[in-house]
Amino acid sequence: MQINITLPDNSIRNYESGVTGLGIAQSISEGLARVALAIEVNGNIQELNRTITEDAAIRIFTWNDDEGKKTLWHSSAHIMAEAILFFYADALLTIGPPVENGFYYDVDFQGKAFGSDDFEKIEKKFLELAKSGETFVRKEVSKAEALAVYAGNPYKTELIENLEDGSITFYYSGNFVDLCRGPHIPNSNVIKAMKVTATAGAYWRANQANKMLTRIYGISFLKQKDLDEYMMRIEEAKKRDHRRVGQELELFAFSEKVGKGLPLWLPKGTRLRETLIDFLKKVQEAYGYQQVVTPHIGSKQLYETSGHWEKYGKDSFQPIRTPEEGEEFMLKPMNCPHHCEIFASRPRSYKELPLRLAEFGTVYRYEQSGELHGLTRVRGFTQDDAHIFCRPDQVKEEFKKVIDIVLYIFKVLDFKEYVAQISLRDPDNQTKYFGTDEQWEIAQNAIIEATAEKGLPTVTELGEAAFYGPKLDFMVRDALGRKWQLGTIQVDYQLPNRFELEYVGNDNQKHRPVMIHRAPFGSLERFIAVLIEHTGGDFPLWLTPEQVVVMTIGEKFEAYGHEVVNILKNNGIRAIIDERSEKIGKKIRDAEVGKYPYMLVVGEKEMENRAVSVRRRKEGDLGTKTIAEFVEFIQAEIAEQLK
RNA sequence: GCCGAUGUAGCUCAGUUGGCCAGAGCACUUGAUUUGUAAUCAGGGGGUCGGGGGUUCGAAUCCCUCCAUCGGCUCCA
Structure with missing residues (x-):
């Protein structure tokens, strides 16, 4: 029997009834089949290896879709749980969903400690299991069967009791089985990089009255490069942390x-x-x-x-x-x-x-x-x-x-x-x-x-x-x-x-x-x-604590430097002077690092012409302006920002 | 509050099979230098090794406890 499959672009293709999602992907292109992670069939996300027996509208998800990432991470949670059980056979599993950046699994270690020392061995085991090419096999089970499997696990028992009989599914992968709604990726071997990112305490069912479980956070990727980039992004973000910047800028x-x-x-x-x-x-x-x-x-x-x-x-x-x-x-x-x-x-x-x-x-x-x-x-x-x-x-x-x-x-x-x-x-x-x-x-x-x-x-x-x-x-x-x-x-x-x-x-x-x-x-x-x-502490000009640093070339120009600062202040501009006996290069460096937007260098030729040499942070030398010109210039920029 | 981790100079960090007066860079300070667009040179001061207790001949290092911080959980008028 033939069925009609509607693709996202509304084109319709014919397939034999019983075709799998993967089969459809392959018929579209081998490339798509290689990167496909899950499929949506008439609004339900499911495995690519499940058969489709009636007319349906489908969407195939890859790493570039949120649904694809979620599926990959959900499967990763299973693999991580398998790795955890390898080292902690008595640990009781609870839930392991994907989250915005990766996934976690909440585990009751029954008194055993799980700390940062465990991260590395879990990662190693995880990659070993992933590489072995585990497939995720879906199996429908009755409530009674499910309860029997989890007789020693009060958490899973509680979850199962709240489910409708007939809607309960298990997923088998490798030596691991988990109560799970799915869906999962076709094969674990697409996961090439994984990191345990953190552990945390988390109450069972988010209720403070319940027992606190150990939540283990992880993230996984299809390429090592993506993991490296992710870690780099986290490092960059930490540099913008307000606690750090607030200390550096003395706020x-x-x-x-x-x-x-x-x-x-x-x-x-x-x-x-x-x-x-x-x-x-x-x-x-x-x-x-x-x-x-x-x-x-x-x-x-x-x-x-x-x-x-x-x-x-x-x-x-x-x-x-x-x-x-x-x-x-x-x-x-x-x-x-x-x-x-x-x-x-x-x-x-x-x-x-x-x-x-x-x-x-x-x-x-x-x-x-x-x-x-x-x-x-x-x-x-x-x-x-x-x-x-x-x-x-x-x-x-x-x-x-x-x-x-x-x-x-x-x-x-x-x-x-x-x-x-x-x-x-x-x-x-x-x-x-x-x-x-x-x-x-x-x-x-x-x-x-x-x-x-x-x-x-x-x-x-x-x-x-x-x-x-x-x-x-x-x-x-x-x-x-x-x-x-x-x-x-x-x-x-x-x-x-x-x-x-x-x-x-x-x-x-x-x-x-x-x-x-x-x-x-x-x-x-x-x-x-x-x-x-x-x-990142680089505030807009109108808001930044000090807008201008006047820096003198030598002590002969200190009086002039102070005069410039006073004129700026009288015009409502926040300015300070750097009259240390340091080289101009040092003063500029300190001002760049200190995130002062404008640097005004004053020396011999500026003093003669009642001018300033203007330098914009991150941009460099803007040339010479008279004091009056600079006041007008900076005020115009501030006014523009507040429009 | 709960789970886990961390705590060495103002800042960033070295310093564990427990053993000489606990170190570096930056910052600070003194002196020299008076400098032209991202770090001048030389000297100096500064640490109850988070606090308290314990083990030991001896503790920054091991144990207990408290405090603070970090990542989560819970909460958030």
Whole structure:
């Protein structure tokens, strides 16, 4: 019998019923057959060696497709598990999926230690097994059979019990068998390079109450060269790590004496911070925001009113007490309750809405010690926070304006690789949220509509909402590909209720405002960390801590050098002088390494002509300009960046 | 918080079959040099070897414990 196979280009080919994916690949080209890893048949990804007996639309996947990589890595997880069992026969296997960069297998070593010493022997065994040319053979088994095979393994038993009888499959490869849905690559011998990259603890089923397993991460490739390139990329990325660059450029530091997770901002880092703050203040002023300032602590009662105490009391620094009266105060974990009280400080009219209160508010949160990470996860940080109090009918419009601010900021900073994520509540677990279904419905729709009307591409995540409302988060990746949340915009009907906020409408009746929480950077600390990693510390001219280094040729020109610096400073340009008795080559090298954008060399001929020799970092000598020309030149460049 | 790893000068790192006063480069400092577009030369200071405890005639090196950091997990208002 003949069947019709539809290829991705919509062309149709005829095959004998029972043809395999590999057969189809071979009929298209031998080259394709050699690199084919998996096939999609009517939407289901499966092995190339499975037969196809009816008309189908297919796609063949290779290393160049995510599906191909995933299949290869999934198969690699099996081979790694086989290698692990070779050395640790008693180890209990659990799950071994592919991930973004490679794969892992979670193993219960039953008390035996597995450490970095094991990496090499696993890699060696892995390559040996791969080379032996194992095929992956699929077998359907009954639930009873499956349970019998895994009688001694509570993890697999638990997995099997949650599966439908009749849908359970095992995969045999070499001497190894694993409960697995598949699919797998045709033959393990295509894998030529593999590395065990890390081990980590991981809770069974991601639940802290369960036993901690040993997660072994690995990555595999079809070519040794690809592995080498991958390792090189990781090394390059590490050079951009904000913790390293921040130390090298003297932006911030940590001190054990001060406490972990509490960054100290050094002068240059502070200058960067202040520049960002000034920039954002100007933008926000243009959008009708008003700056406010509130204290770093607030009475515990404030947070009982807001609900934060109930929800996050355990995750906060514990309240501090006044010595005489025993009043309890909390280090503020949020600015919003304070801002609610500013709203409530006098009667409000509908005419003053939307009221937009902004504050660069420093907050303190208890983060688990193992979770602290450079500037991206700290215990004390400053939010570029603001709260918009508005009428319910203004929510969508205000939300759109905030999106405009975020997108403008990202544009100026040349941030392109972000993901806008709509975080909605978990429909299966609504008890962890405050508020009525109706309010959630309205708020969620406002966000969905606002992003749609702005044409902002978004992804939607259920269960990621705040306890008081849904939000739109802007996610970015750091140098090593880890995801972090930066900006956030959140709609909140709860806090105005809890603080009984009211305004008088044009009907002379009292009404409840809606709040929008928003922070385009999220936290300055995290934002700067990501900025450092995206730029490698090579900040845009307008933002960099010191824009110009004036370097003197000899001590005769020091007075002139200082004069140049003063003129630059008077024109709002951040400049310093290097008047060490070093050769000009040394000064230039230090400035290049220190990432100062402009170097101005001043010597005899410059002094005579009231000029400077301009050198742009990474580009080299740009020739001579008068001081006035240079001021105009650099100001034009800065203005262009802020457009 | 949990699992694993790491911790030698301000920074990057040498230094294990346990054994001379613990080393280098950069940085810092002093002196000489006054320099023309990516590293001038010579001297000097600086380390409770993360903290504490133990084993030993003897510990940076072996053991225990605490702390910090790193990679994950969990969490993230």
